[in-house]
Amino acid sequence: xxxxxxxxxxxxxxxxxxxxxxxxxVLLIVLEMEGEYVLxxxxxxxxxxxxxxxxxxxxxxxxxxxxxxxxxxxxxLPYNHGYVSLIERKAEIEVPKRAEYIRVITSELNRIAxxxxxxxxxxxxLGAFTPILYGFDDxxxxxxxxxxxxxxxxxxxxxRFGGVYQDIDDTFIAATRAFVKRLRKRYSIYEKxxxxxxxxxxxxxxxxxxxxxxxLRYGMTGPNLRGSGIAYDVRKNEPYSVYxxxxxxxxxxxxxxxxxxxxxxxxxxxxxxxxxxQALDRLPDGPIRAKVPKNIKLTPGDCNFAVEAARGExxxxxxxxxxxxxxxxxxxxxxxxxxxxxxxxxRGILLPDLVSILGSFxxxxxxxxx
Amino acid sequence: MGEENKRxxxxxxxxxxxxxxxxxxxxxxxxxxxxYGEGPLLRMKLADTIMKLxxxxxxxxxxxxxxxxxxxxxxxxxxxxxxxxxxSEVFRPSPRQSDLMIVAGTVNKKLAPVLLTLYEQMPSxxxxxxxxxxxxxxxxxxxxxxxxxxxxxxxxIPVDVYVPGCPPRPEGLIEGIxxxxxxxxxxxxxxxxxxxxxxxxxxxKGLRVK
Amino acid sequence: MVKKPKDYKxxxxxxxxxxxxxxxxxxxxxxxxxxxxxxxxxxxxxAYDLGFYIVFVAGLHVRPxxxxxxxxxxxxxxxxxxxxxxxxxxxxxxxAPKSLELPTxxxxxxxxxxHERETRDLYGVVFDGHPNMKPLLLAEEDPDFHPLxxxxxxxKFLAEVSWPxxxxxxxxxxxxxxxxx
Numbered sequence: 001x002x003x004x005x006x007x008x009x010x011x012x013x014x015x016x017x018x019x020x021x022x023x024x025x026v027l028l029i030v031l032e033m034e035g036e037y038v039l040x041x042x043x044x045x046x047x048x049x050x051x052x053x054x055x056x057x058x059x060x061x062x063x064x065x066x067x068x069x070x071x072x073x074x075x076x077l078p079y080n081h082g083y084v085s086l087i088e089r090k091a092e093i094e095v096p097k098r099a100e101y102i103r104v105i106t107s108e109l110n111r112i113a114x115x116x117x118x119x120x121x122x123x124x125x126l127g128a129f130t131p132i133l134y135g136f137d138d139x140x141x142x143x144x145x146x147x148x149x150x151x152x153x154x155x156x157x158x159x160r161f162g163g164v165y166q167d168i169d170d171t172f173i174a175a176t177r178a179f180v181k182r183l184r185k186r187y188s189i190y191e192k193x194x195x196x197x198x199x200x201x202x203x204x205x206x207x208x209x210x211x212x213x214x215x216l217r218y219g220m221t222g223p224n225l226r227g228s229g230i231a232y233d234v235r236k237n238e239p240y241s242v243y244x245x246x247x248x249x250x251x252x253x254x255x256x257x258x259x260x261x262x263x264x265x266x267x268x269x270x271x272x273x274x275x276x277x278q279a280l281d282r283l284p285d286g287p288i289r290a291k292v293p294k295n296i297k298l299t300p301g302d303c304n305f306a307v308e309a310a311r312g313e314x315x316x317x318x319x320x321x322x323x324x325x326x327x328x329x330x331x332x333x334x335x336x337x338x339x340x341x342x343x344x345x346x347r348g349i350l351l352p353d354l355v356s357i358l359g360s361f362x363x364x365x366x367x368x369x370x
Numbered sequence: 371m372g373e374e375n376k377r378x379x380x381x382x383x384x385x386x387x388x389x390x391x392x393x394x395x396x397x398x399x400x401x402x403x404x405x406y407g408e409g410p411l412l413r414m415k416l417a418d419t420i421m422k423l424x425x426x427x428x429x430x431x432x433x434x435x436x437x438x439x440x441x442x443x444x445x446x447x448x449x450x451x452x453x454x455x456x457x458s459e460v461f462r463p464s465p466r467q468s469d470l471m472i473v474a475g476t477v478n479k480k481l482a483p484v485l486l487t488l489y490e491q492m493p494s495x496x497x498x499x500x501x502x503x504x505x506x507x508x509x510x511x512x513x514x515x516x517x518x519x520x521x522x523x524x525x526x527i528p529v530d531v532y533v534p535g536c537p538p539r540p541e542g543l544i545e546g547i548x549x550x551x552x553x554x555x556x557x558x559x560x561x562x563x564x565x566x567x568x569x570x571x572x573x574x575k576g577l578r579v580k
Numbered sequence: 581m582v583k584k585p586k587d588y589k590x591x592x593x594x595x596x597x598x599x600x601x602x603x604x605x606x607x608x609x610x611x612x613x614x615x616x617x618x619x620x621x622x623x624x625x626x627a628y629d630l631g632f633y634i635v636f637v638a639g640l641h642v643r644p645x646x647x648x649x650x651x652x653x654x655x656x657x658x659x660x661x662x663x664x665x666x667x668x669x670x671x672x673x674x675x676a677p678k679s680l681e682l683p684t685x686x687x688x689x690x691x692x693x694x695h696e697r698e699t700r701d702l703y704g705v706v707f708d709g710h711p712n713m714k715p716l717l718l719a720e721e722d723p724d725f726h727p728l729x730x731x732x733x734x735x736k737f738l739a740e741v742s743w744p745x746x747x748x749x750x751x752x753x754x755x756x757x758x759x760x761x
Contacts, residue, residue, distance in 0.1 A: 026481060045716055051519075215633075302658075304669065
């Protein structure tokens with residue numbers, strides 16, 4: 001009797017967020033704690049709900065482009081890519097080859113930038129301040145390269161229906177090749193500083209193990225799923241754009257703990273570099289934008305398009321009604337399904353382990369809240 | 371179904387909500403004077419000047435990064451743009467230990483009470499920078515069908531400096547901090563600062579960087 | 581590692597669902613299923629047994645057909661499932677009845693938990709048996725505010741927003757596209 005009373009007194013509720021020093025965004029997790037153990041984490045969303053789907057239904061499809069970049073701002077170009085490819089599939093627009101290659105190169109550069117930011121932010125959550133400085137330094141190189149053709153540093157709206165907005169030139173190609181060479185030399189720094197660090201390994205090994213069945217029930221995709229051993233990547237499984245022409249691998253983990261998810265993302269950076277090199281070698285000449293009518297009429301019916309964003313499978317679902325305004329636009333974001341497994345995964349773990357799991361999921365909250 | 375579509379009755383009136391939040395909680399702080407809260411009992415000009423110089427050169431921001439502008443705020447704190455040469459050495463997550471609140475992102479109806487609570491928890495003197503178009507006026511989300519976004523952080527809390535952009539460049543945020551320093555002391559660059567370094571990509575011929 | 585791609589249409593027809601094969605390059609999914617309210621749980625169980633993962637659960641607001649608006653509320657719910665090992669996407673659609681209640685699938689697919697809460701927030705469709713039907717994205721103080729419901733003049737019939745060859749059986753009158761929108 002006395003012991004259960006003692007246990008009752010040790011229980012309390014703790015609010016983690018919505019303003020907390022991790023950089024995931026405004027997420028509130030209500031934790032029912034007993035001492036240092038988390039009994040039941042319940043995420044509360046909606047602090048950055050910016051009504052993107054409502055805006056998608058209220059304006060012509062061309063005007064939705066800035067919204068796509070603001071959903072996931074860290075890795076905005078795959079979001080652009082998904083949306084323009086969706087409209088191109090619906091309106092049956094053929095994209096010139098050079099534009100497809102430029103799209104792939106810029107998307108992969110953005111994916112590397114996103115993974116570098118994630119690496120820095122994850123280590124910052126775990127308490128290490130140095131890797132984020134190195135990660136941001138490498139990322140600034142990418143931002144300079146992309147700024148020279150798109151004009152923005154973060155929220156890009158570079159793709160248009162039928163191609164891209166501006167052509168790339170020799171300085172872009174020279175700068176990208178120089179960057180690829182530079183980043184390959186920097187791997188040893190990250191390895192020595194992070195991957196072989198005993199503190200990091202102790203905090204991430206055997207923590208937050210996601211089983212393949214759990215991933216299926218929650219619909220998880222992306223590096224979180226690949227860490228559990230399932231080799232599912234939309235670029236290989238459901239190829240779009242010119243990805244079938246490139247030779248790259250899908251890194252897979254074994255156990256599904258935080259260390260596996262980390263290793264999958266680090267290896268993905270190398271695979272993205274391979275894709276960029278191959279694309280630069282084979283870049284064809286030609287027009288960068290197809291002739292597209294000013295007002296695209298979306299035929300009645302629904303259409304779906306899936307791309308691989310840095311966080312997983314991103315799906316756009318459009319219902320057209322004959323005008324140029326979509327009747328319904330649904331965006332299925334990867335972090336939504338990835339985060340929804342937290343109540344089941346985080347039962348009975350230590351609070352620092354919860355921080356480690358959240359960081360390894362690579363969440364961007366504005367895309368969850370759309 | 372017709373009854374449920376009476377949108378004018380159920381669409382939340384966001385300006386009224388913001389005014390309601392502002393009236394209940396913020397009134398004491400605004401009435402008694404912006405910068406010094408209740409005001410000191412004794413004021414001496416030399417002491418004031420020295421205090422303001424010290425405050426301006428040591429503005430510690432609170433991390434209230436909400437959305438996209440938060441990444442540019444982080445980028446400003448990193449090695450390339452380095453906000454700590456202007457005095458903001460550390461970004462404090464706790465409002466009790468900071469004196470500059472950088473509202474970086476869109477303020478939501480659900481987030482408005484959180485913003486007010488954090489503002490009230492900050493001790494005076496305190497300053498606010500509204501970073502990005504969303505914090506200034508709602509930005510790209512100030513649309514006809516808006517049902518959720520408070521159009522501007524200044525509907526809730528008094529703002530000192532507005533930094534436009536979507537998102538603004540890190541240089542913009544640094545300019546904003548310099549403007550706050552100018553507002554406090556009356557002089558720009560109270561203590562001479564370092565120059566901005568050249569970009570590492572300058573070596574690539576023809577690439578347009580500073 | 582290359583398995584022969586399998587067509588799952590037969591597995592679903594076998595269980596009694598109204599499944600049709602669609603053109604993937606036109607629509608982005610392979611199989612289209614029209615469900616009844618009481619077939620939803622059986623469908624989810626079949627998909628789980630066959631190894632599909634849940635992609636999303638979304639709502640859609642259309643004008644209920646004439647004469648059917650006693651039973652139909654005009655709200656549709658769209659489910660999408662896909663596979664990890666092979667490219668195969670399924671889209672299932674169900675009409676919510678007048679009481680706006682549908683059975684939940686969150687005990688079979690826990691990921692549908694949040695999707696259903698969001699659909700309730702944005703459209704008002706309530707899922708029976710869901711453990712926690714509280715607002716997810718919107719503020720707790722307005723549980724009755726459903727932003728994505730369309731206004732009366734902007735509603736269209738389901739036939740006007742569907743592909744011409746797949747007009748569902750429910751729409752008995754001919755689809756007359758209203759131009760000039």
